Amino acid sequence: MIEVKDIYKTFGENEVLKGISAKFEPGKNHLIIGGSGSGKTTLLKCIVGLHEPTKGQVLFNGENFTEMSFEQRVPIRTEIGMLFQNSALFDSMTVEENIMFPLNLFTDKSRSEKLDRANFCLERVNLEGKNKLFPSELSGGMKKRVGIARAISMQPKYLFVDEPNSGLDPQTSILIDDLINEITEEYKMITVIVTHDMNSVMGIGDHILFLNQGQKWWEGSNKEIANTDNKELNDFVFASKFMRAAKAKL
Amino acid sequence: MFYSLGRYIILLRLSFKKPEKFSVYWTEVMREMVSVGIGSLGIIAIISVFIGAVATIQVAFQLSNPLVPASVAGGISRDSTILEFSPTISALVLAGRVGSSMASQIGTMRVTEQIDALEIMGVNAPGFLIAPKVIAGISMIPLLTIVSVGLGLCGGYLACVITRDISPSDFITGLQADFNPIIVTVCAVKSIVYGFLITSICCYNGFYTEGGALEVGQSATRGVVYSCVMVLFADLIVSSMLL
Numbered sequence: 001m002i003e004v005k006d007i008y009k010t011f012g013e014n015e016v017l018k019g020i021s022a023k024f025e026p027g028k029n030h031l032i033i034g035g036s037g038s039g040k041t042t043l044l045k046c047i048v049g050l051h052e053p054t055k056g057q058v059l060f061n062g063e064n065f066t067e068m069s070f071e072q073r074v075p076i077r078t079e080i081g082m083l084f085q086n087s088a089l090f091d092s093m094t095v096e097e098n099i100m101f102p103l104n105l106f107t108d109k110s111r112s113e114k115l116d117r118a119n120f121c122l123e124r125v126n127l128e129g130k131n132k133l134f135p136s137e138l139s140g141g142m143k144k145r146v147g148i149a150r151a152i153s154m155q156p157k158y159l160f161v162d163e164p165n166s167g168l169d170p171q172t173s174i175l176i177d178d179l180i181n182e183i184t185e186e187y188k189m190i191t192v193i194v195t196h197d198m199n200s201v202m203g204i205g206d207h208i209l210f211l212n213q214g215q216k217w218w219e220g221s222n223k224e225i226a227n228t229d230n231k232e233l234n235d236f237v238f239a240s241k242f243m244r245a246a247k248a249k250l
Numbered sequence: 251m252f253y254s255l256g257r258y259i260i261l262l263r264l265s266f267k268k269p270e271k272f273s274v275y276w277t278e279v280m281r282e283m284v285s286v287g288i289g290s291l292g293i294i295a296i297i298s299v300f301i302g303a304v305a306t307i308q309v310a311f312q313l314s315n316p317l318v319p320a321s322v323a324g325g326i327s328r329d330s331t332i333l334e335f336s337p338t339i340s341a342l343v344l345a346g347r348v349g350s351s352m353a354s355q356i357g358t359m360r361v362t363e364q365i366d367a368l369e370i371m372g373v374n375a376p377g378f379l380i381a382p383k384v385i386a387g388i389s390m391i392p393l394l395t396i397v398s399v400g401l402g403l404c405g406g407y408l409a410c411v412i413t414r415d416i417s418p419s420d421f422i423t424g425l426q427a428d429f430n431p432i433i434v435t436v437c438a439v440k441s442i443v444y445g446f447l448i449t450s451i452c453c454y455n456g457f458y459t460e461g462g463a464l465e466v467g468q469s470a471t472r473g474v475v476y477s478c479v480m481v482l483f484a485d486l487i488v489s490s491m492l493l
Contacts, residue, residue, distance in 0.1 A: 077372035088363040
């Protein structure tokens with residue numbers, strides 16, 4: 001389990017996170033939602049250690065991640081997979097090399113074993129045969145899928161995803177959501193997703209954290225979201241006519 | 251300024267930490283050596299031949315005096331090529347070619363979150379990205395300087411053959427006369443120092459890029475400008491210490 005305890009994060013004079021606490025359990029999709037500038041990505045980066053919180057703790061299975069040195073964090077980091085907003089694939093490497101990169105650094109597997117694992121991960125994201133392509137030769141959706149393949153190559157316990165649907169068409173977005181959902185259930189991972197996408201919220205939001213002005217404003221599941229009387233959350237989720245019509249039908 | 255200096259030193263210290271896996275880092279070092287060494291050979295060859303030729307023509311012009319033996323021009327041309335033209339001008343050109351490429355490559359990796367991806371995996375990003383480039387710089391730039399010296403002297407000989415300002419035999423005689431080996435030591439020390447400065451300063455500027463494409467360009471420019479200034483400063487220090 002991942003536990004976030006009373007996290008504060010300040011950049012200069014700007015307090016971005018104001019005392020956020022939450023628990024993330026295995027086998028579930030945890031969605032962090034909120035308007036632009038609400039602190040979603042900052043919270044995600046504090047959890048994975050890309051930002052150091054000004055105050056508060058992040059516990060991975062009870063271990064205080066925030067107080068660990070870079071070296072102490074390495075064993076936990078090898079259990080983390082992350083999909084970035086722009087996929088963050090290494091430009092100079094092929095798809096196959098991208099997926100094998102963490103395996104090369106942190107495992108003693110033979111080359112054929114690593115290749116088998118890379119092929120398995122590519123099959124899992126429906127990109128078999130694309131091994132030798134470079135990231136510049138891939139579409140946005142394919143890059144996301146390669147990013148997921150790289151993230152799961154080390155069989156992680158934790159998957160962090162930053163805006164998986166940004167820049168994708170609705171069909172590809174649903175495909176990526178379904179893939180993340182399947183993988184989460186298959187590997188019993190703790191998956192934390194930062195998103196703006198209401199299809200994701202309603203589709204795969206087992207546990208939703210709504211942030212507003214750096215604070216946790218609401219917490220619940222996608223089943224509860226339609227019945228909440230939280231004004232800010234309603235304004236955010238049901239901002240479009242389509243979503244309001246969908247709510248009225250529920 | 252002290253903040254930047256401190257951050258530069260900390261980054262270098264992080265860059266030379268024990269690697270996670272030596273074989274992966276070694277592959278990166280080889281890749282960078284090819285990029286720096288083989289990739290820069292063409293431009294170094296061209297500038298060296300021309301600089302050697304121009305240096306010889308100008309020295310010959312300045313020493314066109316019946317009281318000065320013509321072969322002296324060969325000696326002066328040799329010393330200035332080995333001591334100054336080959337190491338320093340090559341370094342300035344390499345700061346533009348190699349340094350800007352390194353700064354923009356690392357800067358792009360920063361703004362596209364590739365460096366974050368490395369850190370999330372538990373990889374020491376400065377070690378993986380910067381150490382191989384610095385090692386490639388301090389090993390390949392001295393080798394390029396040796397090539398530059400050789401081609402610079404060939405350029406000087408060609409200038410003699412073509413212009414006949416001094417005869418080729420006088421030039422060869424001058425090259426062989428009064429050779430002091432210390433100039434080779436100075437040349438080697440300079441090129442190693444320059445290799446380190448160019449790669450580390452440009453990598454530092456790339457690593458701390460913030461923003462987008464515009465800032466990547468600014469980082470690359472800043473890296474080249476700072477490394478050129480530091481090359482000239484190091485030139486002064488090394489020359490005054492060793493000569």
